[in-house]
Every structure is written in structure tokens, then in C-alpha cells.
Amino acid sequence: MHISIHKKIRVGFFIAFTAIVGASVVSYLIAKNLQHNASRLQHAVEVSKRLELISRHLKDAESAIRGYNITHQQEFLRPSMEERSVKIESEYRKLRRIIDDPPQQKNLDTLKVLLDVKYGQLLAGARDPRIASVKEGELSMDRIDRKMQDMIAIEEAQLTEKSRLFTFFSNLWIPAVFIISLIAILIGIYSYVTLNREFRLQLHIESRMRSYQRELQENINLLNKSNQELEQFAYVASHDLQEPLRKISTFSDRLLLKYREDIPPEAGQLVDRMVSAVGRMRVLINDLLIFSRAGRITPDTIAAVDLNELLRDVLGDLEAPLQEKKGTVSTDKLPAVEGSDTGLHQLFQNILSNSIKFASPDRPLEIRITGETLTGAEARVPSEKRAQEKYLRIRVQDNGIGFDPAYADRIFLIFQRLHGVSEYKGTGIGLAICKKITDAHQGFISAEGEPGKGAAFIITLPLRQLRED
Structure with a gap:
């Protein structure tokens, strides 16, 4: 040994x-x-x-x-x-x-x-x-x-x-x-x-570490610059793509409105499918823009966020689809956390929208939001420096259609879908945005599911953002 x-x-x-x-x-x-x-x-x-x-x-x-x-x-x-x-x-x-x-x-x-x-x-x-x-x-x-x-x-x-x-x-x-x-x-x-030998080796290692840190900082600067350029490119590209999509949609509507009776039924169906594809393309471009901007947090945007008030706002935005699914939402009283109000609003809106989308047709939708405060060690945070930090674990449990536990990690990847477009609408970006926002808040997100019985999303967020990280 x-x-x-x-x-x-x-x-x-x-x-x-x-x-x-x-x-x-x-x-x-x-x-x-x-x-x-x-x-x-x-x-x-x-x-x-x-x-x-x-x-x-x-x-x-x-x-x-x-x-x-x-x-x-x-x-x-x-x-x-x-x-x-x-x-x-x-x-x-x-x-x-x-x-x-x-x-x-x-x-x-x-x-x-x-x-x-x-x-x-x-x-x-x-x-x-x-x-x-x-x-x-x-x-x-x-x-x-x-x-x-x-x-x-x-x-x-x-x-x-x-x-x-x-x-x-x-x-x-x-x-x-x-x-x-x-x-x-x-x-x-x-x-x-x-x-003495260890000291000389340590000096050598420190010298190499300083060199690596300089290289890493240079790579970080290049990466930040590249990300900025990519975001700018995504914005410009999406903006430029919107114009031909709008023209296609406009010309398709005019074509159907003016020549609906003159074109064969099969051609009308093709035009309808083209209009539907254009709509999905527009939604996909908008979601990509949202994904590129999600999780962008600066020290200026960090503030204490009252999660109880935030959830009331989110539920107000989702009142119509909830009524359509005859859904009810119950929540515990949650403590305030540090973070971006806009990012956390988008996080919970996407999670609750996901529960509403995959509600079971056989029973009324029920969503239960609970929270508990624990230490980093109890939350199994990998960093030892955060072992004594306070964390909030939020569990969003629904009684929807659920999913196979084998796909618990896959659902947070971009463009990953467990159902076809014909069954459930969506681009497969919503949960990827949730993971990006949670990571930006130095937190964690995971999912549990059982087919036919429902799903649960577990969000773990620090009560205080560690700015030194």
C-alpha cells in the first residue's frame, strides 16, 4: 500500500x-x-x-x-x-x-x-x-x-x-x-x-498553477467573449429569421383567404401544414432566445425574493390553464431567498406549466408545493465549504401522467421530449431553462416520476448567494 x-x-x-x-x-x-x-x-x-x-x-x-x-x-x-x-x-x-x-x-x-x-x-x-x-x-x-x-x-x-x-x-x-x-x-x-524537496516541488506546482490560472483566465475571457458573440448572433439570427417567417405566414393566410375555393383540397391541406410548421418554428425561435438569456445573473440583479408573493404572481399568470384542467395548487409558507426575481419567476412558471401540460385526463389536477430548510451537508451539497450554509428544498408534486424514472435526467436536456408533438405541444426547452436558472442560482434540480401516478420536481436553492464563488 x-x-x-x-x-x-x-x-x-x-x-x-x-x-x-x-x-x-x-x-x-x-x-x-x-x-x-x-x-x-x-x-x-x-x-x-x-x-x-x-x-x-x-x-x-x-x-x-x-x-x-x-x-x-x-x-x-x-x-x-x-x-x-x-x-x-x-x-x-x-x-x-x-x-x-x-x-x-x-x-x-x-x-x-x-x-x-x-x-x-x-x-x-x-x-x-x-x-x-x-x-x-x-x-x-x-x-x-x-x-x-x-x-x-x-x-x-x-x-x-x-x-x-x-x-x-x-x-x-x-x-x-x-x-x-x-x-x-x-x-x-x-x-x-x-x-526541502517537497518545498521545491510545491514552489514548482505553485508556479505551474499560476501559469494555468493565467491560461484559464484567458480562456474564460475568450469564452465570455464567445458567449457574448453567440448571444448577439442568436438574437440577430432570430430577429432576421422572424421576418421571413412572418412573410410566409402572411402570404399563406392571404393565399388561403383569396384562393381557398380555387385550389385543390390536397393543396389546402399542405398549406395548412405549412402554416402550422411556421407557428412551431416561431415558438422554437422564441424559446431559443429565452434559453440563451436564461440564468444570466449579475450581482446587481441579486436581491431577497419573497417566494410566497412570487408564487401568487405565477399562479395568477396560469389561472386560465389551471381552470381548464380543474386544477388546485396548495403551497407551504416559504422563506425568502437571494436571487433574480425574473429568473425565479420563470423557473416556477415553467415547472407549474409542465405540471399543467401533463395533467391526467382521468382526474382533476392537484399540485402540492412544500419546502424545508436544511444545511448544505443535509442537502448533500458537493462543496465542503458550503456544508454549514442554509438551503431551501422545494418539492413540486403533481398527480399528472408521470414519467418513467429512467428518464429523470434526460428531461432536463435541451430538445429532449418524452412524448410526440402530436400528443403534447412544446419544444423541449422549458425544463432545460429551469436547470440553467437553478444552476445560475448555485442550486440543484432533480425529478422523480411514476407512470400514471404523477411527477415531482425537487429544487434546492441556497438562502444566501455565495458571491465569492
Whole structure:
């Protein structure tokens, strides 16, 4: 399955972003672990430092007691044992504050007991040198040293474990971060190259589009000019054609009026058929003129049209043929729409005239006109920009002779007839005019029919003309 360039770029950027986020998270974890190890190292150093200070103060005090025992000089007892014990107690309290590990806290409790014993020995030796026992002092000091070594060993073991874990994960994380970053860089380079290529292609496409737009505008101008010339030609041609038709009609009438009794019956019939053909030709020329001018809308001709008033005018124009068919027309109240009043009048007049023409001979004609307002999406408008625009759907339903649904699209083509001229009069242009007017109003028209039961014409018009189109 083909994957578009834009989707590839989006996927590439998503992977690169994910890789960068992953590398950032891993880097954060490494930095955090490194910081934790540094804090642990600092903690171990601090504990060792405090223990070493306590040990040094104890050994200094013990050396002072021994020097005093040997020389009996008071200088060895300065500072006094009480002052030395205060310093040792201060270091112990600092140690207590920085240690939060339960096993180490138990060791601190034991160390406190040993220090209290050692304090007693030092104070007793300072008061009476004869009481001091070197062996007991060394034994007490050995216990303190062993306890301190145990505490230092625990700190070093914890530090070693943390360092080992850090080394292990660093050996995994650092290559992973490098690989992830490399992947992100490669994807970024690929995306940049692709985007650059797409940008150059877009510039090329825009350049071609501008060229096509210029050509299209030129073709539109030529087409408009050609249409104007064709309309002018149609008008002139139809005007010039009217003159010989009038002469043929005039001479035919005079011929029949003056020589009706002198010409053979068969010749009279031929003249009658010629007059009838001339009449149809005149109607066809007039309809062609109407078709060429239908749907011609300019911004100046667009205004709000009250469809209720417009339908009253149309029904007034069609009052005579409606009475002839014993027809009745019922209408819903319809909203106003923007458009050409003349064009919409012609649209509904042609639709209603069509219903009157094809009324069923077996029953009185009934025409029902209904309307509903809906959105462009509900009306199935092909343009997405008009999906939220308001539209009016008008349904003109009759109970006439109907038609085969297979011809629903054909009846809107010019000169297309479903019945012969002998059955129903007309040129086959009326519904083509309706479609042209509806298209000019940015709307749609369709038909539904069932033979013998009637027909319906569905007209969909926007409530507001989109002038930007």
C-alpha cells in the first residue's frame, strides 16, 4: 500500500520526537542517579569524617590522661576532660543528624553507650590518676574503634552497591541514549531533506498553477467573449429569421383567404401544414432566445425574493390553464431567498406549466408545493465549504401522467421530449431553462416520476448567494 510523503514525514517526526523524549528521560534518570551517588558519597565521607573526629578527640583525651599520669603536670589536662567531652558530644550529635539509616542508627545507639563508658573512664582518670587503668582504656577504645569501623564498612558497602548499579545501568543507558539520539538526528535529517524537496516541488506546482490560472483566465475571457458573440448572433439570427417567417405566414393566410375555393383540397391541406410548421418554428425561435438569456445573473440583479408573493404572481399568470384542467395548487409558507426575481419567476412558471401540460385526463389536477430548510451537508451539497450554509428544498408534486424514472435526467436536456408533438405541444426547452436558472442560482434540480401516478420536481436553492464563488 502506498504511503504519502506527508504521512511519512508525520510518522518520522513522531518517531524522532519520541526518541528525543526517551533520550531526555534516560538522561534525566542517569543524571538523577549520578546526583544520588554523589550525595551518597558525600554522606559516607561526612560520616567517616565525624567518626574520625570523635576517634581523634578520644585518643587525644586518652593521651592527655596518660601524659598526666606519667608527668603529673596540669598542662596535659588542658583543655579539661569536660571540654573534650563537649566537643565529642557535639560531633556525635552532628553524626546523629546526618544518619537516617535504621541499622546505622542502632550502631549509633551502641556507640553512644560505648562513648558514655569512655567518658566515665576519662573523667575518673582526670580526677584520680591512680584509678585509671591502661588495659581497660585500650579495651574500651578498641570497642569504639570496631564499632566505628563497622559503621564505616556499612557506608562503604552501600556506596559500593550504588556505584555498581550506576556502572551497570550506565553501561546500558549511555549507548542507548547515543543510539536514540543518532536515530533522532537521522530522522531529522531525512525529514529536512524530504521537506526541502517537497518545498521545491510545491514552489514548482505553485508556479505551474499560476501559469494555468493565467491560461484559464484567458480562456474564460475568450469564452465570455464567445458567449457574448453567440448571444448577439442568436438574437440577430432570430430577429432576421422572424421576418421571413412572418412573410410566409402572411402570404399563406392571404393565399388561403383569396384562393381557398380555387385550389385543390390536397393543396389546402399542405398549406395548412405549412402554416402550422411556421407557428412551431416561431415558438422554437422564441424559446431559443429565452434559453440563451436564461440564468444570466449579475450581482446587481441579486436581491431577497419573497417566494410566497412570487408564487401568487405565477399562479395568477396560469389561472386560465389551471381552470381548464380543474386544477388546485396548495403551497407551504416559504422563506425568502437571494436571487433574480425574473429568473425565479420563470423557473416556477415553467415547472407549474409542465405540471399543467401533463395533467391526467382521468382526474382533476392537484399540485402540492412544500419546502424545508436544511444545511448544505443535509442537502448533500458537493462543496465542503458550503456544508454549514442554509438551503431551501422545494418539492413540486403533481398527480399528472408521470414519467418513467429512467428518464429523470434526460428531461432536463435541451430538445429532449418524452412524448410526440402530436400528443403534447412544446419544444423541449422549458425544463432545460429551469436547470440553467437553478444552476445560475448555485442550486440543484432533480425529478422523480411514476407512470400514471404523477411527477415531482425537487429544487434546492441556497438562502444566501455565495458571491465569492
